[in-house]
Structure formats: C-alpha cells, structure tokens
Amino acid sequence: MESAFELETRAVFDRYQRQQENDDHIFDRLASLIEEDYFGLPAGSFRGLDILDAGCGSNANASYAFLEKGARSVTSLELGSEWMDCASKRLGRFGARSALVAGSVLDLPFDDGSFDFVHCAGVLPHTSEPRKGFEELTRVTRPDGKLFITVMGTGNGVVYRCINHLRELYKHDLQFRHSVDNLNAASARQAIDWLLDTKDREEAEYLSKENDFFRSLFDEDFFVTIRDRFQAPTYHDFDFTEIQIRDWFAECGFANIRRISRYTRAFHNLRRFLAPMYRHYDHPLARFWFGDGCIQMIGERPRQ
Ligand SMILES: C[S@@+](CC[C@H](N)C(=O)[O-])C[C@H]1O[C@@H](n2cnc3c(N)ncnc32)[C@H](O)[C@@H]1O
Known part of the structure; x- marks a missing residue:
C-alpha cells in the first residue's frame, strides 16, 4: 500500500506520462534515449537480456525501447497498478516478454540477482529513502550485470538554484501555482x-x-x-552529487563505475540549444547553468 506522498507522486507523474504516450513525437524522443552507444555498449548488447525498468512511469518508454532492442524479458515496475492500461498500449504487442509489476523500488518483489541490466531513471529522489532504493537495485542485479541510474545533481547551477527557489514559491503562492x-x-x-x-x-x-x-x-x-x-513531489531538493553517487556504487561493491552523458537529439524546442550542455556537463557554461547536471551513472556487479 502506497503512502500519501507516493500516491501524490504517482498522480502528478501519471498526468504527464499519459500525455507523453499520446504524442508520438514525445514518446519516440523518450524511447530514442535508450541506445547502446550511450551506455558504452556495443550495438545489440540488450539482445537476450533480462531487464528491470524500475519506476518505469505510466508509459514505460524505456521498457518499450529495451524490448524493441531485443531484450529477452523486460520487467516494468511502478507504484500501484493504475498505470498499467497506459503502458500496455505499447507493450502489449511484446506478449510474455513484457511483465508489468506493481511495487516500490524501496522493496523490490524480486529475488537477489534476477536481472542482467537494471535501469532506474529519475526515480530515487522521488522516494523517501533513495539510498535504500539504490541498495535494492544493486541486490537484484546479477553478478556480471549492470546497474544504471539517473538522479538530478545538486542545485549549484543557476537553473536549479532558481528551480529550488521557485518550487518553494509554488508550494505557498497560489497565484504562481x-x-x-x-x-x-x-x-x-x-x-x-x-x-x-x-x-x-x-x-x-x-x-x-x-x-x-x-x-x-x-x-x-x-x-x-x-x-x-x-x-513533481520530491523528498529531496535537487542535491545529489557525483561523488556521493559514485560512493554508493563503490560501497555496494560495484566496479567500472562511469558517469555517462549523451547528446539528446530530437528536441523540437528551446532545449535543442541546451543539448550541448547536457552532453558536456563539465564545460564551464554547463556548470554555470546546471551545476552538477543530471547525474547518469552505470556500474557493474562483479562476478562472485
Ligand atoms: C521522473 S519519473 C521517471 C519515469 C521513467 N523512469 C522515465 O524515465 O520516463 C519518476 C517516476 O518514479 C516513480 N516512483 C516514485 N517513487 C517510486 C517508488 N518508491 N517505486 C517505484 N517508482 C517510484 C514515479 O511514480 C514516477 O513515475
């Protein structure tokens, strides 16, 4: 049973994610984010893998992309089950290769070492215990398997300083809200x-x-x-750091820990002009606007 905070989180995200599912341009742009090169893997690497998409969102765009790329099975997990009608619209055609599961990343309903590749994008800061969620993700990653997460970095850039401030205003100022x-x-x-x-x-x-x-x-x-x-409700301001997330991976015994980034294509809007900074998050211009940026990190669980 979800907490009141989780129910609110789910309701807010469900609205955007259904809208994204309804719009082919947006959905295709999101699904195109999953490509082997970005994860530093050779083409075809997802073929035959068992993959978990934890906190997949109502439209499960990443799950869809992994299935398209030949994963043997993709398990898409989200809070509650109200999102499943939306996800099924695109995942239904993959039959038994796709499983939709109601659950929380804080208490994953899977055995240890169940998945070759665990994908968890933008989820942990929206939970009450991000570190606990991270440990759960490492637990279900197979020896030799990979875990990928993204979290928004600390708000020490101009954009996130403004966002953190305006989020406070959003809570209290009815007109702004x-x-x-x-x-x-x-x-x-x-x-x-x-x-x-x-x-x-x-x-x-x-x-x-x-x-x-x-x-x-x-x-x-x-x-x-x-x-x-x-x-979007968050338990935490955008205040994670790259070092902290690296430490999480290392403390859980993971190896080959790498921060990765990509050139995000296919924006039809202003973000087209921000994409160079998403790719080169260390450039002084990117640091000025986005601080630590979006931390995208992958690591491998060593063979025992
Ligand atoms: C920013 S959205 C990302 C959705 C999807 N991963 C994507 O990239 O499109 C964050 C998602 O995390 C989900 N979420 C929040 N807390 C969760 C939890 N404890 N367990 C699983 N999912 C959770 C929310 O419902 C929401 O759909």
Missing part, C-alpha cells in the same frame, strides 16, 4: 502572440521568419518538462 498549473503550449501561444504583435508594431522592419522561429522554441514537450520541475 495557478500560472504553472495552467502552463501549456496553448496558453503560452496567447502570451507569445501578444509579445510578438507588440514587437511587430514597434519594429516592423524585422518582420520575417524570426517570429516563426521564436514560436517554434516552445512546444508542448517543453511545457511538460517545466511543469514537471515545479509540480
């Missing part, structure tokens, strides 16, 4: 039209393709991300 809750591509279009009409009246000489380009920077995918940053 209302604005965020109603932020979407349609409501933004009105604001953008007003902005551009006003600009065009003052500076008609610049009327050209620049307005179309400006509009193109703000699509629904962008606003789903913005709402997520303010609405």
